[in-house]
Amino acid sequence: LLVSVAGWKAHALSGSGAMAAVVVGTAIAVGTSWPGIVVLGTFFVLSSALSRVRTSDEVTEKGSRRDAGQVLANGGVAALAALPGTVGYELLAFALVAASLAAATADTWATEIGSTSTTPPRMLVSRRQARRGESGGVTARGTLAALAGATLVGTVAAVAGGIRFGTTEGFVIGTVAAFGGIVGAMADSLAGELIQERRYCPVCRQATEATTHRCGTATVQRGGVTGLNNDVVNVLCTLSGALVGGLILVF
Numbered sequence: 001l002l003v004s005v006a007g008w009k010a011h012a013l014s015g016s017g018a019m020a021a022v023v024v025g026t027a028i029a030v031g032t033s034w035p036g037i038v039v040l041g042t043f044f045v046l047s048s049a050l051s052r053v054r055t056s057d058e059v060t061e062k063g064s065r066r067d068a069g070q071v072l073a074n075g076g077v078a079a080l081a082a083l084p085g086t087v088g089y090e091l092l093a094f095a096l097v098a099a100s101l102a103a104a105t106a107d108t109w110a111t112e113i114g115s116t117s118t119t120p121p122r123m124l125v126s127r128r129q130a131r132r133g134e135s136g137g138v139t140a141r142g143t144l145a146a147l148a149g150a151t152l153v154g155t156v157a158a159v160a161g162g163i164r165f166g167t168t169e170g171f172v173i174g175t176v177a178a179f180g181g182i183v184g185a186m187a188d189s190l191a192g193e194l195i196q197e198r199r200y201c202p203v204c205r206q207a208t209e210a211t212t213h214r215c216g217t218a219t220v221q222r223g224g225v226t227g228l229n230n231d232v233v234n235v236l237c238t239l240s241g242a243l244v245g246g247l248i249l250v251f
Contacts, residue, residue, distance in 0.1 A: 003041070011115050012048035016068035026076035031082025032094040035160035039177075040078070042156045043101045043108075046149075063243060073234035081242050091173070095249055096242045098157035098177035102150045103184020103241025107234065109149035110185055114142020124189045131207060132222040136193025142222040146185040154178025176245040184241030191233045223237040 001022050001031045008018040023045075028036040048066075078100040085093030114121065121137030130137030158174025165173075200206070200222040201213035209230055213219050218231075 003044075007044070007048065010048075011065055012051075013045075013071070014065045014067045017066040017071045020068040020071040021075070024079045024188075027079035028075075028082045028097055031085030032090060033085075033164070034095050035094055035157070035164050036078075036082060036085075036097050038160045039098050039101050039153060039157050040075070042153060043074075046152075047105060047108040047112070050109060068240060069231045070234075073231035074108070074238060075101070077235060077242055078104075083103075091161075091169060092246075092249065094157070094161060094164070095173045095176050095245055098153065098161075099180030099245025100238040100242040102153035102157070102177040102181025103188075103238045104234070105149040105153045106146040106181040106185035107188045107237050110138070110142040110146035110189075113145035114139045117141040123193050124146055124186075125193055134207065135191055135196045135209065135233065136191075137230040138189055147182060150181030150185065151180045153181060172249075176248050179248065180241035180243075180245035183244045184237045188233055188237035188238035191228075191235045191236050192230075195225050195228055196230065196233050197226060197228050199220045 003025065004013065004018040007013040007021065008015065013021055017234070022069040025037065025040060028040050081096035081100055082093050084090075084096070115132065117139040119139055121134070121139045121142070122128065122130065122138050122187045123130050124138050125136075154174040154177040157177040158170045160170070161173035162170025164170075197207065197209075198221070199208050199219040201208055201215065201217050201219050203217040204213060204215050206213070207222070208219055211219055
C-alpha cells in the first residue's frame with residue numbers, strides 16, 4: 001500500500017493503477033515473502049524511471065502513468081504464479097514470479113530504451129521497416145535492453161533466492177528467470193506483429209493502438225485479432241515467461 005501510494009504521488013501510477021498494484025503486490029508478498037517483493041520492486045522502480053525518457057510516437061499514445069489495465073497486464077500473471085507459495089511451494093512460486101517479471105522487465109526495457117534508437121525499427125518476422133512505437137518492431141538497442149532487463153531481474157532473483165533458499169537454488173531460479181524473460185520478450189514481439197489488433201484513424205490517416213484517436217475520432221480495425229490489444233499481448237508475454245520458467249524447472 002505504501003509503495004503504491006508513493007507511485008501514485010510520483011505520477012508513476014494512476015489512481016486505478018495504484019489500487020491494482022496493491023492487489024498484485026499483496027498476492028506476491030503472501031506467496032513468495034520478501035524475495036518476490038524485491039523482484040517486483042526492481043521491475044516497477046526501474047521501468048517507471050525509464051518510461052520518463054521514452055521518445056514519443058504516433059502509434060501507442062501511452063503516457064508514463066500506469067493504469068489498472070497496464071498494472072494487471074504486467075503483474076497479473078506474477079500474482080497468480082505466487083499462489084503455489086500459499087500451499088507450501090514457495091520456491092516454485094518464486095521462480096515463476098521471477099520469470100514472469102523478468103519477461104515484463106525485458107519487454108518494457110526494450111520498448112522504452114528501443115524508442116530512443118536512431119535506427120528505424122523492423123518487424124521481427126517480415127523484416128519490413130516499422131513505424132516508431134509499432135508493436136512487433138525491434139531495434140538492436142531495444143534487443144540489448146531486453147537482454148539487460150531480463151539478466152538484471154535474473155541476477156536480483158538469484159541473490160534473493162540464494163539468501164532465502166540456498167546458493168544452488170538461487171542460481172537455478174536466477175537462470176530460469178533470465179531465460180524466461182528473454183523468451184517472453186520475444187513472444188511479445190511475435191504476438192505484436194502477427195496477431196495484435198491494428199487500428200487506423202481515417203481522419204488523420206495514422207496507425208494507432210487506441211480505439212479513439214487523439215483527434216477524438218473513433219478508429220477502425222485494420223488487422224489482427226479483435227480485442228487483442230497491447231495489454232493482452234503483455235499478458236501473453238509474462239505468461240510465456242512463467243511457462244518457460246516452469247518447464248525448465250520440471251525438466
